[in-house]
Amino acid sequence: MKAVVFDGKSLTLKYDENYPMPTIVNDTDVIVKVEYSGVCGTDLHIIQGEFPASKERPLPLGHEFSGVVHQVGRRSIFKVGQKVVVDPNRACNLCNFCRDGKYQYCLTGGKDTIIGIWRDGGWAQYVRCPEDQVFALPEGMTTEQGGLCEPYSCITHGFDRVSPLPVGTKILIIGAGIIGNLWITTLHVQGHRDVTVSEMNKSRLDIVKGLNTGYRLITPDVLGVEKQLYDVIVDCTGVGKVMEISFKYLNYGGKYILFGCCPPTHQASLNPFDIYSKELTLIGVKINPFSFPKAIGLLKAMGDRYLNYEKLGIKTYPLSSYQDALNDLKTGKISKAVFKIE
Incomplete structure (x- = not known):
């Protein structure tokens, strides 16, 4: 599959047309066919070596994305074809912070599990996600609007x-x-x-x-x-x-x-x-603990009046034009770059 792959050791990006397709590993896994995947300021910090990310192997970045369910594990609650968004963050659920409902302070769970930073992310055609990090979009909401769910969360x-x-x-x-x-x-x-x-x-x-x-x-x-x-x-x-x-x-x-x-x-x-x-x-303010449901509700209330990409200064790019996306973002020509993935 096509992906924009980050090498944490050399701090380089490359467009790869033959990155391995994800497969179902656990019975509750969900493979999402990505439609919109944002470039976050955190991504720029990662690429510049200013923010920690995986160095074990090259992988696609992208922790803000929406899409459609492509494949599910046999025990998943999701159905193929559902429009979804993905919360990239999770927790260990064992430490006192997590058990107190404050997983943004977790010192262990997030370090090697954040999708798009420590695990394969949305700058790719497909992503494997644990189902507890997947949220269905309500009727009437598009995946284009859903692509903004993570930052709004x-x-x-x-x-x-x-x-x-x-x-x-x-x-x-x-x-x-x-x-x-x-x-x-x-x-x-x-x-x-x-x-x-x-x-x-x-x-x-x-x-x-x-x-x-x-x-x-x-x-x-x-x-x-x-x-x-x-x-x-x-x-x-x-x-x-x-x-x-x-x-x-x-x-x-x-x-x-x-x-x-x-x-x-x-x-x-x-x-x-x-x-x-x-x-x-x-x-x-650190990440988005348990705030995806609120963000989805906010997005639904905002609708086209507030979520129009052009009015927000958002420009879409194919994965192959990742360098143009980064350059336009750095020069301030746009407020945000989003990969529109075919």
Whole structure:
């Protein structure tokens, strides 16, 4: 089968037309025929050697994907032909974190099981998945929309972490890549209107403008001049220095959501006195524990109004054009690249 394969030892990618097809191993396995598979910022960090991934053997990346059930084990609850999405993350289910319902903190289960990072992922025509990581899409939802389920599941976890978030809260979104755009659409569909979006790339601000939310769109230099304070700040850049600067714009009692995937080498200096005197809250958001059902519900509610690929700045590519996809993403021409797999 066709796949884009990552070699963790040499940090290289290649397009392989003869990658081995997956086969059923366990009675509850599901083989998914992939239709849409996203390129995440984490993938870029992995390719650049900034984020850990498997080095045992070359394998397809891709932890955001949707498709159709192609084959199932004899005890699986799924049926061939069902439209599905896949949660790439799982847990050991034995440690105290997992048994307390917080598998995002698991120190063992995730390390060698995450689909698309430690196991064969969705940058391929077919993927073998444990059925407990597979979710059926509801009637009326397309696999194109479902291709956004994994990043939206992370957003829903972040939303839960920052809640309560009353309508009328003064919110600042920093970074208008795809994650910023998904936060923008999530806030808008839930009634938030006092939202400012800061992005240095003006072409990305134009993409946000096309979402027709009416949100205030500015460049980062405006933040420094205005010195306005915000009740909630969502960092979608994953850049330590950006956090260091923007943390100063929190209002008394404010909450700062560190959402962008920040490389382990980044550092940021914060003033503890400010945290104390203003009673500030710093919220980290890691993956998507048990939030896929919420994300599917959110996607169903959003529909075409918010999930239009073109309006979100998403461009689709065949697997063979993976280099074009990565280049366009790095230059900021698009907010997200998604492989549309035939």
